[in-house]
Amino acid sequence: MNLSLRSPSAGTIVAFKAIVFALCLLPAVNLALGWQANALGANPIETITRASGEWTLRLLLITLAVTPLRRFSGLHWLLRLRRMLGLFAFAYALGHFAIYLWLDQFFDWNAIALDILDRPFITVGFAAFVLLIPLAATSNSFAIRRLGGRRWQSLHRSVYAIAIFAVVHFWWLVKADIGRPLLYASILAVLLGLRGWWRELERRRQLSVPPPAKHLEKKVIRLVPRQ
Amino acid sequence: STRLQTVPSALSTTEPLSERDAVTGYNNFYEFGTDKADPARNAHKMEVRPWTVRVEGLVGKPRRFDIDELLRLAPLEERIYRLRCVEGWSMVVPWVGFPLAALLKEVEPLGSAKYVEFVTHYDPKIMIRDVLDWPYTEGLRLDEALHPLTLLAVGVYGEALPKQNGAPLRLVVPWKYGFKSAKSIVTIRLTEKEPATAWNKFAPQEYGFYSNVNPEVRHPRWSQATERRIGELRKRPTQMFNGYAEQVASLYQGMDLKKFY
Numbered sequence: 001m002n003l004s005l006r007s008p009s010a011g012t013i014v015a016f017k018a019i020v021f022a023l024c025l026l027p028a029v030n031l032a033l034g035w036q037a038n039a040l041g042a043n044p045i046e047t048i049t050r051a052s053g054e055w056t057l058r059l060l061l062i063t064l065a066v067t068p069l070r071r072f073s074g075l076h077w078l079l080r081l082r083r084m085l086g087l088f089a090f091a092y093a094l095g096h097f098a099i100y101l102w103l104d105q106f107f108d109w110n111a112i113a114l115d116i117l118d119r120p121f122i123t124v125g126f127a128a129f130v131l132l133i134p135l136a137a138t139s140n141s142f143a144i145r146r147l148g149g150r151r152w153q154s155l156h157r158s159v160y161a162i163a164i165f166a167v168v169h170f171w172w173l174v175k176a177d178i179g180r181p182l183l184y185a186s187i188l189a190v191l192l193g194l195r196g197w198w199r200e201l202e203r204r205r206q207l208s209v210p211p212p213a214k215h216l217e218k219k220v221i222r223l224v225p226r227q
Numbered sequence: 228s229t230r231l232q233t234v235p236s237a238l239s240t241t242e243p244l245s246e247r248d249a250v251t252g253y254n255n256f257y258e259f260g261t262d263k264a265d266p267a268r269n270a271h272k273m274e275v276r277p278w279t280v281r282v283e284g285l286v287g288k289p290r291r292f293d294i295d296e297l298l299r300l301a302p303l304e305e306r307i308y309r310l311r312c313v314e315g316w317s318m319v320v321p322w323v324g325f326p327l328a329a330l331l332k333e334v335e336p337l338g339s340a341k342y343v344e345f346v347t348h349y350d351p352k353i354m355i356r357d358v359l360d361w362p363y364t365e366g367l368r369l370d371e372a373l374h375p376l377t378l379l380a381v382g383v384y385g386e387a388l389p390k391q392n393g394a395p396l397r398l399v400v401p402w403k404y405g406f407k408s409a410k411s412i413v414t415i416r417l418t419e420k421e422p423a424t425a426w427n428k429f430a431p432q433e434y435g436f437y438s439n440v441n442p443e444v445r446h447p448r449w450s451q452a453t454e455r456r457i458g459e460l461r462k463r464p465t466q467m468f469n470g471y472a473e474q475v476a477s478l479y480q481g482m483d484l485k486k487f488y
Contacts (some may be wrong), residue, residue, distance in 0.1 A: 041252070041263065042252060042457050043253060043263070045460070046316075105462075106461055106462070111450065111452075119448055119449060173448070175261075175314075176429060176430075177257075177261035179261075
């Protein structure tokens with residue numbers, strides 16, 4: 001096994017992926033066992049609704065942290081965990097939504113429609129979930145090839161909006177104690193702020209270099225390194 | 228703790244009681260934390276003996292009552308009431324207490340008194356500093372306060388109130404959302420003007436002074452048409468005035484309950 005952190009062997013990466021997979025699954029397993037054992041407090045539906053929602057948000061933020069972590073650490077292989085993290089975020093969102101439809105509302109479609117249309121915190125949470133669906137559906141190499149890297153990338157930039165919607169959803173839900181939503185909002189602000197800052201640096205860098213030679217003008221210049 | 232001597236009440240519901248663990252472990256008492264399990268974890272820090280309650284304002288005989296005096300003021304009744312939280316859950320709780328009217332009679336309210344303000348215990352050394360504007364205050368119209376359903380509770384499940392439930396003395400107004408029922412009361416003040424109340428000050432568009440349980444007046448962020456009885460899976464329809472319409476609807480005759488929510 002290659003123990004070099006900078007360029008681990010394929011086997012090490014697979015092992016690492018397996019560990020992250022298990023860790024991502026842990027909260028769901030915990031909730032399922034707690035439900036079985038009747039150990040989720042007086043209002044177990046509220047407990048699993050809250051937990052699945054909060055894990056969605058955490059996983060979204062972790063997914064968005066991959067790129068900054070990779071840039072700061074130089075561990076480029078971290079990128080290979082991102083798809084799995086994003087899919088787990090979607091899985092928890094799906095669970096959260098299913099709990100709401102089934103256990104919370106018991107498929108009372110009138111009440112659900114009213115909730116989505118009339119209650120801003122649900123509207124914005126629902127929007128975040130709907131926007132996640134195309135990202136989950138195109139999170140495979142086939143979709144990347146079909147869409148082309150650029151279109152795929154601009155589609156997947158909607159994850160920034162999704163993360164903002166998810167934080168707003170939580171913020172508007174709480175009655176008075178905004179501590180937790182504020183924590184997530186701050187982390188998201190840092191993650192998005194870094195990207196804005198990098199963009200600005202890149203813009204300045206491009207302004208400072210001489211214009212490209214005539215024969216390169218209409219060609220795509222790859223700014224992202226190949227995987 | 229010791230059993231309290233109680234007499235049964237005709238005002239009790241016959242619905243099955245919520246589990247004791249839920250009643251004493253799933254609480255909103257924001258001074259001790261905003262998670263439902265926080266009060267049961269943190270309220271032990273509060274000293275509830277000695278405890279005095281000042282009754283003052285527009286009364287003929289303002290007085291301080293020692294808590295042991297209050298326990299002997301009137302026969303303790305067991306009152307099994309529905310409790311509906313503004314968050315959409317409900318319980319059935321066997322309170323022990325006596326009508327607030329019995330206490331108010333002792334101090335002889337003046338004709339000018341129109342409202343009753345309740346001020347609760349606040350100790351920044353053991354309680355949360357932010358979230359709401361402490362101390363927590365609540366209020367009732369005088370006729371609501373004098374209504375036979377309005378209870379000063381000193382116990383639950385036949386024993387003295389656990390601290391997380393608002394020991395040693397709390398209000399219980401069963402036809403209003405739970406937050407109206409102030410916990411760990413230290414001052415009861417009769418006033419001419421409608422008193423400011425904690426949640427109303429925090430978000431007036433969400434929590435009105437009256438806050439009667441009303442399935443037709445929705446909270447801006449969630450429906451009030453249904454509720455989940457703790458311990459049950461399916462939601463049930465919420466009843467007007469939490470099922471106490473027969474006793475209290477007359478208090479609000481001619482009032483637009485959408486306006487006075």
